[in-house]
Amino acid sequence: MIPAKGEHIKISSTNTNIRLVEKLIDDVCQVYKVNEDSYGNILIAVTEAVNNAIQHGNQNNPEKFVEIGFNNVNQLLTFNVSDEGNGFNYNALPDPTDPANIDKPHGRGIFLMRNLADSVEFLNNGKTVMLSFKN
Secondary structure, eight states, rough: OOOOOOEEEEESSGGGGGGHHHHHHHHHHHTTTTTHHHHHHHHHHHHHHHHHIIISSSSTOOOOOEEEEEEEETEEEEEEEEEESSSOOOTTOOTTSSGGGTTOOOHHHHHHHHHHHSSEEEEEETTEEEEEEEE
16 A cells, blocks of 8 residues: 555564565655656665664564555655664765775665666755655
8 A cells, every 4th residue: 555645654673674665666756657767776875774773773683674665746756764773874885986986885776766866865964865756
């Protein structure tokens, strides 16, 4: 079932719960007749945000939760992903395309989100990311 305006799903911080997020994305994209290219962008960007929330925000602690909200307003599909971590400085991330950072294992997720979503906004000191996609 697709969350209505203002509703959300809440998952514990384990990677096995990513399938619940994928199901939400599948349902949303089917209901709103999202084309295949946009579906791929949404799937990668939102699951990356959830992975970051689980791993970096909640430190893989299954007692902490990630909340994923969805909204559709004026042909703009928006997903909010929030964790229970301390937040982070999203303005001071290294560029993963810089040759000095190519072999580093971190920093690609937000780069992907920024390149796949039409809009990315960080709220609550980085504990919430809002990803918007034009439909």
